[in-house]
Amino acid sequence: MEYDVVVVGAGPTGSMAAKYAAKAGARVLMIEEHAAIGQPVQCAGLISTRAFEGCEVPETLSRHAIxxxxxxxxxxxxxxxxxxxxxAYVIDRGELDQAMALEALKSGVASLVKTRFSGLRRQGSDVIIAALSQGEPIEIRTRVVIGADGLQSAVGRLAGLERVQTxxxxxxxxxxxxxxxxxxxxxxxxxxxxxxxxxxxxxxxxxxxxxxxxxxxxxxxxxxxxxxxxxxxxxxxxxxxxxxxxxIGPPPCTAAAGTLIVGDAAGHVKPTSGGGIYPGTLCAKIAGTVAAEAAAQENASKDALMAYDTRWRSEIGRELETGLRIREGFNKLSDDDLNYIIRALDDEHTLDIISKYGDMDRPSIVLRKLLLSTKAPRLLKLIRPMIKLGIVKRGS
Ligand SMILES: Cc1cc2nc3c(=O)[nH]c(=O)nc-3n(C[C@H](O)[C@H](O)[C@H](O)COP(=O)(O)OP(=O)(O)OC[C@H]3O[C@@H](n4cnc5c(N)ncnc54)[C@H](O)[C@@H]3O)c2cc1C
Incomplete structure (x- = not known):
């Protein structure tokens, strides 16, 4: 079997990466270890309206408005x-994963289920993937493998990439x-x-x-x-x-020669909420596009694939870093501190700001607006402890 790009894992990020690689002209295979895409479900299914649009599934997908x-x-x-x-919407993750996989198939992606990735080796400029498909060992030759294989990412580990931070x-x-x-x-x-x-x-x-x-x-x-x-x-x-x-927290590098990692495999998760669908699918679009370009140019060297790492970090790297700082600061708060903060936020003007600028995917926006607000004096008391905890930087 030979493909330009092989995507391991048919979660939301795998399907999205596969679809974008196929749309960019690559011959793509997506493999999934389970017999049914979308099962078992391990998700609360809460995603922002922006994330829902980013999943590029039909408007008819059932969802509940929040x-x-x-x-x-x-x-x-x-x-x-x-x-x-x-x-935001509450979706059924099983349905979402199925719908996203279907969109990938419609774009020309081939898929195999009950096919477990088990190893990779470099051969010249190609990657040879070993997998167990319906119990039978198979090998697939490809230019680029995208590890969208979740938290434990075997692809990332075998490509020598570091793991997520926490x-x-x-x-x-x-x-x-x-x-x-x-x-x-x-x-x-x-x-x-x-x-x-x-x-x-x-x-x-x-x-x-x-x-x-x-x-x-x-x-x-x-x-x-x-x-x-x-x-x-x-x-x-x-x-x-x-x-x-x-x-929580992406590793220092998400590309190696012939390999990219994306989604949970690469720590593409909002550190403040644990939501991974928005950042994961956003990065998956870049991963699929860069992988297809590398395959077309017959150059899947680490240098060529680092374009992916650079591009996703310029899109959401800063937001993830701010999220990490907020999370680390939040971790140091006692129950008394939390009670104090909730009390400080509970005033009409502050709630107006949160309602107007609150953004599940980009919490730094509302944080900045709150800290700049002069009409909410109770908030001023929060600034010094927040600087001390590292949640905000002096002068930001
Ligand atoms: C309890 C819980 C609640 C959550 N709630 C939300 C929420 O409300 N909103 C939100 O945005 N995010 C939520 N998340 C996070 C979200 O579920 C993940 O960020 C998201 O699933 C990441 O997608 P992915 O495609 O990268 O990985 P996954 O969805 O984990 O998909 C990886 C796929 O790879 C397959 N795979 C793994 N290894 C192999 C292998 N060796 N060979 C072949 N296939 C393999 C797996 O079977 C799986 O299908 C939640 C997570 C948890 C645990």
Whole structure:
């Protein structure tokens, strides 16, 4: 078997990279280890309206509109942020992955399921990929392999690329629930609930909620108590359970001779929310395009493929770095600090700014607007501790 580009993994970033490589004229094969693309689901399915558009799936894909969030401080105070318009959608990840793979196939991509990548070696300027397809060993010759194979990326490891900086653990359950405000998500902060990150309750269009948490410590053990605390009724209305990891912080380099990594494999995840679909698909478009260009020019050297690394960093590298700083600062906050911040944000003018400039994909925009606001004096008190924690730089 011989292809210009082989994409390992048919998650959202694999399908997008494969589609863009095919659209740029490459002969592309996408391989997926599972028998069904999109399964098993390990995702809350909350994406911004911009991310939804970026996935380039038909408008008819089922989705549920979200306009705001209730943020629960450790002391129980609730800060309601109302975007007053559709800010995000809750999608079904299984359906999204299937739809994105279908778009890739329509662009001419070939695919194999139940085909597990197991190794790669360089032969001249080509890469020879070893895989187990439906139990049979196969070899595929290609110019460029794109590792869209998730958090554990075997492609990245075997190409000698460094791993992502940190991994957070997550656990989630989907339960039947009668929700009063199905267009708001609930986010819970605090050491008891989700140390170092947050917990969520996300309503879906089918009358269920996804209850989950991501944290730096024992997320799996914390899910049961969280569900019980929210409502004992939830504990006996379980439909689905999943656990997984979220990579935070890209490695120093995402290209090697004949190889690129993208999506979770490359830490393309927003450090403030754990959302990977927006940054992953954005970078996947660049990965597919650069891989096809390299194959056409018969030059898949590391130098040629570094165009990908440079381009994605210039698109979202700064936003990911700001997100990392916010996250590291957030990690140092005690419950008292969180209570104080939620209280400081809870005023009409501040909430107006958040509602107007809040952007799930680019949190630095609203942070800058808040810090520059002179009409919200309570916020001024936050500036010094934020500089101390490294969340904002002096003079920014
Ligand atoms: C609990 C949880 C909730 C989340 N909620 C959200 C959310 O609400 N919004 C959001 O934007 N993000 C969310 N994320 C993150 C998001 O799910 C990921 O960032 C996203 O799935 C990354 O896409 P990907 O294509 O890079 O990787 P993946 O979706 O992990 O896809 C990788 C694919 O590669 C395949 N693969 C792996 N190894 C091999 C191999 N050796 N051979 C062949 N195939 C292989 C896998 O089977 C898989 O299909 C969540 C994550 C978790 C864990």
């Amino acid at each position: 306009r705001g969030a209730n943020i629960h401080a450790p002391d129980g105070r609730i800060l309601t942020v109302d975007g007053k318009r559709t800010m 991994v957070l653990t997550c656990a989630q359950a989907e339960v039947y629930a009668d929700v009063a405000h199905p267009d708001f998500v609930d986010l819970y902060l605090g050491q008891d609930v989700a140390p170092g990150f947050f917990a969520w309750v996300i309503p879906t269009r089918s009358g269920t909620v996804r209850i989950g948490l991501c944290s730096t410590q024992r997320s799996l053990d914390r899910l049961g108590p969280l569900i019980e605390r929210l409502s004992p009724r939830y504990a006996t209305s379980l439909l689905h359970f999943s656990a997984g990891g979220i990579p």
